[in-house]
Structures are given as C-alpha cells and as structure tokens.
Amino acid sequence: MAERRSSSGKTPPFGTAVTDVADIAIPRGFTTKDFTALRAYVQRIAPAIIARTYYDPDEDPHAATPAAMERYLKAMLDTLVQLALAHGSAALAEHLRASIRQHGQPKLTAVTFRMVTEAAQLAAAAPHAEHPVGAWLRPRLARRLKGEGIATLGELVAFCNRRGPSWWRSIPRIGRGRARAIVSWLRKQQANLQLTVEIDIDSEERDGVPLVADEVVEVVPESYIEGGASWEKKRLTLAPLERLSVPYSLSGADGENRSTAFCYIKANHDLDAVRAYLNRFRDQPKTLRAYTKELERFLLWAVVLRGKALSDLRVDDCEAYKDFLKNPDPRFVGERFARHSPRWRPFAASTNGSASLSAESQRYTVRVLRTAFTWWVDVRYLGGNPWKAVNDPPVIKRERAMQIERALPAALWRKLRGELDARCLDKDAAQRRESKSGVQWRAVRAAILLMGDSGLRREEAANARRENLRPSPYGTLERPVWELTIVGKGQRERTVPVSAATLNALRAHWLDRAQDFDRATEADLQSGPLLGPVVIPWTDASRRRHRAVGQGSEGRQASEVGYTADGLNRLISRMVTELVETMTDLSLGERVQLGGVNAHAFRHTFGTQSVADEVPVDVVQKVLGHASLQTTTIYVQAEKQRVVEEVARYYAGVPAGKVAR
Structure with a gap:
C-alpha cells in the first residue's frame, strides 16, 4: 500500500497508525504500514526483509537500503518511546527507563510495543471535522465509508446521527462491534470535532428499542437554553407527548385560564388535560394519531418558543401560532424518525426541506385545537376558549373534493x-x-x-x-x-x-x-x-x-x-x-x-x-x-x-x- 502524501510530496501532518481494537489511527506523521513495519522490527525481523515486504523503494527513499530502513525504524521507535515516557503510565515509563539503562535502548516485546503505541495517542494531533476518514481509520474501513459517500469525520458523525442506532447496517462488513468502537471514539472526540453524537447511537436496547426511549425529556423555553461549550450550536430539546415533561412554572398547574369551578376530569396540569382529551379516541387509532400530532406540536410551540403554559394562552398567542404554521421554525423540522429517537421533530420536512403546511392543513389544525379547547372548557378544566376568537385560515374551494385524475383508463x-x-x-x-x-x-x-x-x-x-x-x-x-x-x-x-x-x-x-x-x-x-x-x-x-x-x-x-x-x-x-x-x-x-x-x-x-x-x-x-x-x-x-x-x-x-x- 502506497503512503499517502500531500501535493508537496511530504507526509501529511496526520498519519494512520491503528490500534488493535477500534480501527482508529494515531496521527503522528506515520502511516499504517510504518506501524506494521515497526512491529516486525520489534519482533527481530531483518530490515532488508521489512523493506521488501512493506515498502516501495521508488516511493519510500528510507527503504532504499537496509541501513536506511533501520535508521528510519529506530527514529520512529525513539519518537514513540519519548511520547510514551511523557504521556504513558508511571509503570510503563519506569519499565522503559530500566530497559534503556540496561541495553542502551528500549527492548520491546509485543505487549510493551502495544502499550507504547497506545500511550502515544495522548500526544496525537487532535482530530477535526474536516479531516478525511482515511487519516484516522484503517484503509479498508475508510474505503467502505467512502463507498457510502462519507469522506470526512464530520460527515461520519452526521451520517450516524441521521441514520440512528442502525447506521452501520448499510455499510458492507461493519458489524455491531466495530460500529460500537467507532462511535465510542467519536464520543471521546466530540469537543475536538465540535460535533455531538446523538445519545441513542450505540445505546443499549431492549427488544430492539433503545433504552433511551423510556427516558422522560424535560423541554424548556428557548430563553432557558445556555450555550454550554462554545462549539455547541444552540439547539432545542424536543420530545413527543409520551416522553414529554415541562417545568412546573409552565405546566399549567396555576394557569391563568384555569377554571375555578369543579373540574370533571382529574387533571393537575396541562399534560394531564391533553392526555385525558386524547384518551377519548383510544378506539380510533387514525384519529388518535392525527390529534396527538396536532396537540403535541402546539404544546411544544407554546412552551419552547412562546414560553407559556397551555392554560396561559390568549387570543394573540393563538394568532401567533396560526402564523407559525405558515413557516415553522427550522428547529421544529426534520426528517422522519421513530418517536423514541432524539432526532424526532414535530414537523416532517418535504423533499425541498420545507415544512410549510397547506392552507387546508392549517385550517384542519386550527379546528382540531378549537375543538380540544372547547372540550376542556366543557369539562371545567379551562375557563374560556381563546380559539373561538380566531378565524380559520382562508382556503380556496376546490372544484373537486377528490383528486381522481390518477384513475386508470x-x-x-x-x-x-x-x-x-x-x-x-x-x-x-x-x-x-x-x-x-x-x-x-x-x-x-x-x-x-x-x-x-x-x-x-x-x-x-x-x-x-x-x-x-x-x-x-x-x-x-x-x-x-x-x-x-x-x-x-x-x-x-x-x-x-x-x-x-x-x-x-x-x-x-x-x-x-x-x-x-x-x-x-x-x-x-x-x-x-x-x-x-x-x-x-x-x-x-x-x-x-x-x-x-x-x-x-x-x-x-x-x-x-x-x-x-x-x-x-x-x-x-x-x-x-x-x-x-x-x-x-x-x-x-x-x-x-x-x-x-x-x-x-x-x-x-x-x-x-x-x-x-x-x-x-x-x-x-x-x-x-x-x-x-x-x-x-x-x-x-x-x-x-x-x-x-x-x-x-x-x-x-x-x-x-x-x-x-
């Protein structure tokens, strides 16, 4: 395998030395074949044989003669030993110093050689999202990733986040174990990459569903979100209704629109009221699914973007949501994912990336919400229905109620x-x-x-x-x-x-x-x-x-x-x-x-x-x-x-x- 070089002919600032477990490379100016050759040198293989086996004299001048080959390998070994002395464990450092005092140079076994290469990782150049995958992963693995259009580490993280826990299934000859090792390394490098690997990637599963799906997620207003690490983008925490939790101040327990009369349903806060309303449609799965989608969208908008509880909303808030439906916040929009995935979003993006609802869909949403609020007033959970003062979005009356042009002659x-x-x-x-x-x-x-x-x-x-x-x-x-x-x-x-x-x-x-x-x-x-x-x-x-x-x-x-x-x-x-x-x-x-x-x-x-x-x-x-x-x-x-x-x-x-x- 030929050594990768930059356009100037010099070795790039990051090479690809691999570990035995995770397919992750050590960027230190050395390539995979350099580490393989050095392992052979430690095992007492003659430099002449190493040069013939791993190098091409025309492309690698240090392999032109056995003496040049030995000098190159000794220099590489000295570099790794110095890194291990500076960054390795105290026991390893003491062992290396004792070997140098006794033999004038470190005598490594297969075990100590592995310890030295692992210690050298601590001094490796930090990975970056723009680095090619081949700079950090083994060549065969990098080729398989490139076959899926994944050229950089940033694209690898995005691919994992987009595909979810089973991201590796579409890539040939990458099993669950190798995928777990790659994700583990990516998580350790999140700060360097300035990217986040989603929480359910490579998480434990029960019956094929990540355990993270059982966790309750508290959503907070946009104004509550702090920047955290400087590389993290401001991101909204969103979750579907079955996993949703809100702060007490936004729960509606003390909502301004709460009825003072005896309430017919046992609802201590807005989430209880929403679930009580949806429970009416438990025997109508299609209706239940449609109403759940509309109510959880409205609840998330109210808490996260409006910073209000459902039972605090007034007419102007309802009018604002009607305008929101025309052009939803991009952070509320995403590809279709399972409801237990952290990538789930309330609005699904269309092929052009937009989530704007049609006029008919906007009217349907307003009517669903008005009906739900009417029921909450009827059962004395709310004192009044602000949606009664909101007009339906204008809709063009179609000439035909059904689109039957696709019928076959x-x-x-x-x-x-x-x-x-x-x-x-x-x-x-x-x-x-x-x-x-x-x-x-x-x-x-x-x-x-x-x-x-x-x-x-x-x-x-x-x-x-x-x-x-x-x-x-x-x-x-x-x-x-x-x-x-x-x-x-x-x-x-x-x-x-x-x-x-x-x-x-x-x-x-x-x-x-x-x-x-x-x-x-x-x-x-x-x-x-x-x-x-x-x-x-x-x-x-x-x-x-x-x-x-x-x-x-x-x-x-x-x-x-x-x-x-x-x-x-x-x-x-x-x-x-x-x-x-x-x-x-x-x-x-x-x-x-x-x-x-x-x-x-x-x-x-x-x-x-x-x-x-x-x-x-x-x-x-x-x-x-x-x-x-x-x-x-x-x-x-x-x-x-x-x-x-x-x-x-x-x-x-x-x-x-x-x-x-």
Whole structure:
C-alpha cells in the first residue's frame, strides 16, 4: 500500500497508525504500514526483509537500503518511546527507563510495543471535522465509508446521527462491534470535532428499542437554553407527548385560564388535560394519531418558543401560532424518525426541506385545537376558549373534493391486469415456492384487484380478513358472487362484492403463504388477513410485530399478522415502478400515467370504470362507502370529461396515447 502524501510530496501532518481494537489511527506523521513495519522490527525481523515486504523503494527513499530502513525504524521507535515516557503510565515509563539503562535502548516485546503505541495517542494531533476518514481509520474501513459517500469525520458523525442506532447496517462488513468502537471514539472526540453524537447511537436496547426511549425529556423555553461549550450550536430539546415533561412554572398547574369551578376530569396540569382529551379516541387509532400530532406540536410551540403554559394562552398567542404554521421554525423540522429517537421533530420536512403546511392543513389544525379547547372548557378544566376568537385560515374551494385524475383508463387497466397475470405464472408447482419474484407479484396482484374490483381503500384492504369473506346468497351457479364485509371510514361497516378474478388471485397468494384459502366450513372457518407478507424481513421492527403470533392446534399460525396500510402501499409502489420500467407494450402517455399511480388510484379506477359501464350511481356509492351521493357523482363527471377529451383527440387526429400540442 502506497503512503499517502500531500501535493508537496511530504507526509501529511496526520498519519494512520491503528490500534488493535477500534480501527482508529494515531496521527503522528506515520502511516499504517510504518506501524506494521515497526512491529516486525520489534519482533527481530531483518530490515532488508521489512523493506521488501512493506515498502516501495521508488516511493519510500528510507527503504532504499537496509541501513536506511533501520535508521528510519529506530527514529520512529525513539519518537514513540519519548511520547510514551511523557504521556504513558508511571509503570510503563519506569519499565522503559530500566530497559534503556540496561541495553542502551528500549527492548520491546509485543505487549510493551502495544502499550507504547497506545500511550502515544495522548500526544496525537487532535482530530477535526474536516479531516478525511482515511487519516484516522484503517484503509479498508475508510474505503467502505467512502463507498457510502462519507469522506470526512464530520460527515461520519452526521451520517450516524441521521441514520440512528442502525447506521452501520448499510455499510458492507461493519458489524455491531466495530460500529460500537467507532462511535465510542467519536464520543471521546466530540469537543475536538465540535460535533455531538446523538445519545441513542450505540445505546443499549431492549427488544430492539433503545433504552433511551423510556427516558422522560424535560423541554424548556428557548430563553432557558445556555450555550454550554462554545462549539455547541444552540439547539432545542424536543420530545413527543409520551416522553414529554415541562417545568412546573409552565405546566399549567396555576394557569391563568384555569377554571375555578369543579373540574370533571382529574387533571393537575396541562399534560394531564391533553392526555385525558386524547384518551377519548383510544378506539380510533387514525384519529388518535392525527390529534396527538396536532396537540403535541402546539404544546411544544407554546412552551419552547412562546414560553407559556397551555392554560396561559390568549387570543394573540393563538394568532401567533396560526402564523407559525405558515413557516415553522427550522428547529421544529426534520426528517422522519421513530418517536423514541432524539432526532424526532414535530414537523416532517418535504423533499425541498420545507415544512410549510397547506392552507387546508392549517385550517384542519386550527379546528382540531378549537375543538380540544372547547372540550376542556366543557369539562371545567379551562375557563374560556381563546380559539373561538380566531378565524380559520382562508382556503380556496376546490372544484373537486377528490383528486381522481390518477384513475386508470379502461385500456391501461386491462393491460395492467394482463401483465400481472403473466408475471404471476410459474413454470411448475415446484418453482412456485422458490420464485421470490413470483411470490411478490402474486401478493401485488391480489392487493390491486381487491382495490380495483371492489373499490377498497388501502387501509380497508390491509385490514380485510378471510372470515369476513363468504359466498353471497344472491349468486348463482353460472354467476357466483362473493361478499366481503369490512369496517371502513368513520367506523361504518359495509359489504362489497368480490370478483372471480380477485378470488383466484387470493387463492394463489394464500398458497404462497402455505395456507388453504378454501378450507372453510361452517364449523371451522379459515381465519386470517386476506393479504399478508410471505417472507418476514429480518429486522427488529418486523420481528417485534410478528413475535406475538402463536401456533394453532394444527401447527398453523393462530393469529397471523397481515400487511400494514403503509407496507401495502410501499409494496404496490415498488412493483408498479418496475412495471413502468419493464413493460414493453406501453405508449409514452401510458407509461407516464402508470408512473403516477399510487394504491388509492385503484379505488378511483373502480369508480370511473363502473360508472363508465353504466353501473347505477347509487350502487357505486354503496360499494365505495361514500356518505353522500354527491361525492360519487364526481366519477360521473370524470367519465364525461374523459369522453370529451377522447373525442377532441379524435377531432384533432392525434393517435391514442399521444399528447396534442
């Protein structure tokens, strides 16, 4: 390995001598091969052999002759010994002095050589965030980091903080032990690097969750934060509601707006009141998640940026928060992380780094907060509701309540179904279980047909279960019909028809899961999610989610866990992207249209196609689960618009799939 040199040809001010444990180098003008060569010299290997083995005489003049090689190694050894005498332990220093008195020079063993190199670290040049990783880490490790785009120590710290405790998983051949050693060294060098390694990086875990997730975090107003070390940037301490604590003076225990009448809830402070309100929605997980997000954002803003308790806020404070929503403080914005991570932020950054909420989202936030404050007044926790005097943000009334432009036209819908059928076929039954690609395509086909033929939302498809799917009593032998009962939006139960093509797709998908879709009798009805992963990813999150699954009396899973709505959406998006890139019979226009499809688009496809085939609008309304017939008529308008567009294309003489200019 050639020695790294600067543009002037001299050895750079920091080299790369390594320790045996942590892959961390000692910057003292010596390279990795210098220390390897010196170790060989201590073990009595001849200088001539060392020169031939570790150096190139053309690039390393000190290796031109055995004598020059020996002089170089002796000088290096003297340098390290002097550093060890000055910075090593008293026992090591005494041992080295005794060896020098007896032999005229230190006689080192493998053990004492290691002690000398470790002591020399104390006199090493301090690392800096701009230093390349190769100056401090072993060459092979540095190359792997550079392969991930990590060139400097500062970028390494940022990478660890951005990825969290599992930062090392994406880097080849860096295991947990080596990652722990690197993070340990980075923590010791935080002051030199003027960077902070997040607290949960390489922290102890229980069931895959860092123990730091159990810690309560006290948030304080911005004005309370002291600079600390000069290199630390002013940073806000933020935490989600379940880990949140605030100082007593900002807790609302003595809030100005607290009601003097008897309170119907047991709430000593604002956090108790917030949790009592959210507890009302414990059986509505989506609503609970949405309201929790809005209330914790407002509470954090009030305490950290406004310096007030929730029960101290007045109308002008509410107006200020309404303005805050238009352009949130950058310190409240970040990438999406788990709620137990210290990198979690109340607002998620978009692709351009902004977190500005749309006018519709701003209005939704104001209405959620107004409703929550109204409830606190009703239960006599607060004396009044300042949000009643705040106007909703102005919102442009959209021409359409739903964006249904992504619905597929009939021709493209037929092409997609045919392509899915083709990719789901295996040459023989034995190949079925071995073809991972076929397994994924069969799962995607079942999901797409369930939404595209029955008009299900992605949450409804993810929660659909086999025990709720049965033959309809209104079907015939010639035209058999199955029915699926689901609980949809607003906790409304409805029953939708299921096509024969969807049933066949579900049977194939269940066979991949080693289950018999049709093994169902009145006494023993097959149960389980209609859609479920065949292979469980080997990650902590996946194992935790599927760990509680027991074994039934016949050896099958007693309570199988299916896809989540987000997991189903990711699977469909990934496979549709592959179709766009690999299908050969698509025009440019069709390729663009299919590329813009998401999971919900197949529900819209059912709406537009069923209306186009003259299915009565009231029937489509019941299948889709719309509360209002007016919502369903949007699909009628969409079909009319498509007819006009197609005829206009015909008038202009533009071939199908082309765009008129």
